[in-house]
Amino acid sequence: xxxxxxxxxxxxxxxxxxxxxxxxxxxxxxxxxxxxxxxxxxxxxxxxxxxxxxxxxxxxxxxxxxxxxxxxxxxxxxxxxxxxxxxxxxxxxxxxxxxxxxxxxxxxxxxx
Amino acid sequence: xxxxxxxxxxxxxxxxxxxxxxxxxxxxxxxxxxxxxxxxxxxxxxxxxxxxxxxxxxxxxxxxxxxxxxxxxxxxxxxxxxxxxxxxxxxxxxxxxxxxxxxxxxxxxxxx
Numbered sequence: 001x002x003x004x005x006x007x008x009x010x011x012x013x014x015x016x017x018x019x020x021x022x023x024x025x026x027x028x029x030x031x032x033x034x035x036x037x038x039x040x041x042x043x044x045x046x047x048x049x050x051x052x053x054x055x056x057x058x059x060x061x062x063x064x065x066x067x068x069x070x071x072x073x074x075x076x077x078x079x080x081x082x083x084x085x086x087x088x089x090x091x092x093x094x095x096x097x098x099x100x101x102x103x104x105x106x107x108x109x110x111x112x
Numbered sequence: 113x114x115x116x117x118x119x120x121x122x123x124x125x126x127x128x129x130x131x132x133x134x135x136x137x138x139x140x141x142x143x144x145x146x147x148x149x150x151x152x153x154x155x156x157x158x159x160x161x162x163x164x165x166x167x168x169x170x171x172x173x174x175x176x177x178x179x180x181x182x183x184x185x186x187x188x189x190x191x192x193x194x195x196x197x198x199x200x201x202x203x204x205x206x207x208x209x210x211x212x213x214x215x216x217x218x219x220x221x222x223x224x
Binding site for chain 1: 144146148153154155156157158161163202206208209210211212213214215216217
């Protein structure tokens with residue numbers, strides 16, 4: 001398995017609180033991604049990074065921000081969590097567009 | 113718009129029978145296509161990819177996929193299903209700029 005660690009694996013929090021999810025890789029891959037998975041929607045891209053301090057928005061970026069200060073770490077922040085952000089969040093990494101993305105095991109986030 | 117569609121929410125097949133999970137795509141230019149599998153409480157695992165070349169692509173765990181440009185399809189196949197193949201399967205399309213768009217997923221149930 002690709003060396004991808006997501007933390008925490010589970011989190012329950014309240015509406016309006018800030019939340020940060022961490023993705024850590026040991027593969028030295030250039031590209032990193034954050035997705036959310038919801039029933040009936042498959043996986044949807046939130047943000048992605050193509051290098052240290054280089055990030056861009058995905059399909060469902062509203063309400064989320066990201067940071068990548070080191071190659072190995074990609075952080076996803078919900079500044080003020082809402083119930084609609086209850087989801088399972090996956091981090092992925094890849095070397096290039098021709099190579100497959102490799103996924104972490106996800107973070108299950110519940111916002112009450 | 114570049115997209116993928118998985119027309120079946122669920123596919124049921126008996127163990128030992130051949131299986132097909134369908135995927136169609138819409139893209140301008142040449143498609144990069146992927147199949148992933150997801151087991152409960154895990155991230156997505158890469159099965160196979162089509163970039164260019166032979167229309168029949170072989171992948172992990174005995175799976176293969178047939179690329180058909182005229183029908184814009186990339187169906188996943190296996191000659192003989194196993195109970196352990198029961199999982200959620202996703203088709204994905206590289207849209208350029210290192211990003212993937214996923215189908216909504218097809219649940220495969222293989223009965224003993």
